[in-house]
Amino acid sequence: MVMTKDVLFSLTKGAFAPQEEMLEVARKKGKLYIGIPKEIAFQENRVPLVPDAVALLVNNGHRIVIEAGAGKAANFEDNDYSEAGAEVVMTAEEVYKADTIIKIAPPTLEEIELMQHKQTLFSSLQLTVQPEDFLKKLIAKKLNCVAFDLIADDAGILPVIRAMGEIAGGASILIAAELLSNVNNGVGSILGGISGISPTEVVIIGAGTVGEFAARAALGLGATVKVFDNSTSRLRRLQNQLGTRVFTSVIVPKVLEKHLKSADVAIGAMRATKGRTPCIVTDAMVAEMKTGSVIIDVSIDQGGVFETSKVTNHTKPIFRKHGVIHYCVPNIPSRVARTASYAFSNIFSQIIINMGEEGGFESLVRKDAGLRNGVYVYSGILTNQYLGEAFNLPFKDINLLMAAI
DSSP, X not given: OXXXXXXXXXXHHHHHSOOOOOOOOOOOXXXXXXXXXXXXXXXXXXXXXXHHHHHHHHHTTOEEEEETTTTXXXXXXXXXXXXXXXXXXXXXXXXXXXXXXXXXXXXXXXXXXXXXXXXXXXXOOOGGGSOHHHHHHHHHTTOEEEEGGGOOOTTSOOHHHHHHHHHHHHHHXXXXXXXXXXXXXXXXXXXXXXXXXXXXXXXXXXXXXXXHHHHHHHHHTTOEEEEEOSOHHHHHHHHHHHTSOOEEEOOOHHHHHHHHHHOSEEEEOOOOSSSOOOOOBOHHHHHTSOTTOEEEEGGGGGTOSBTTOOOOOSSSOEEEETTEEEEOOSOGGGGGXXXXXXXXXXXXXXXXXXXXXXXXXXXXXXXXXXXXXXXXXXXXXXXXXXXXXXXTOOOOOHHHHHHHO
16 A cells, blocks of 8 residues: 555654553452461460561561560560561450461461451461361461462472571581580580591481581581481482582491491481471480480480480470480570571561562462462361361362352
């Protein structure tokens, strides 16, 4: 088609004429109402959001309500939170009016009574040690319940478990160093290597995150490190992560017993995917260890790797058996509550920001498969197969529920 001079002039003139501005339609963001109650679980010193994260979230338009004293054990004052923009309230009842509750330990039955229908709860799972009516009460209130320890990231890693494992692994070596010293009635040895003196021998049972960071800390101090695990792939990955060759072995009782006899420190770092951790080290093997040697059983929260282990706490953390010092505190990260709180806060603050960007929990859970992995109750429907079978309750797959909505 041939265009005339008049047509071309008309088109050109039209191109330069003022036009109505076309603006991108932004996604509707949700302003969230977050409540942080004070932890009442025994020796739980951590807090899920630190003041810096609260300031970030408040600047993003979210409302944060925190109970007075919630951050005290981690050395965060109420004034720190109020200056960050949080509302500091005096009672738990006021906190539980929020739409979303974030806490470290699972709520008690009394705390569940304070919760509102249709609320969203983020906490650790630990339901296998709770009474059956605990789960039924959560379902009756039609809550959305998320176990933060089961939330996965884009790579399929559980970020909370990894963060706490990193802390527990590094801290376990520092604890062992304290227990070897004269100050704590130990044998008076330094954990590490000194010129002209044989280095401390550290045996680590488990090549996961806890084992990796325990090995890093021990190697950094100059100790000789030996790692045992049932998985050759985990041992190989550990070697690659450390960037150095260390002694590794699959768990063969006679080989493990031989190296435990000369060990100054033994770390239990096995994790079970379901149920109890396997008991690897027998009473007889502990009896053959050196007098004054130290056992740190990080796996005690799942039953323990050592047959001689029994649960202790931060007030009375150790006992001796067969002349061997045992440290069996289940919640090692709570010993360094400030660091652990920052680790939690980094994870939770991003989840809250994502929830706000997507317009709320329901919208985000449809989109985020990693978050769905942590959901065990959705709108009062049990969605965790393991819990359903354990408590003989009906359950539905969360992915099927999302598809049906």
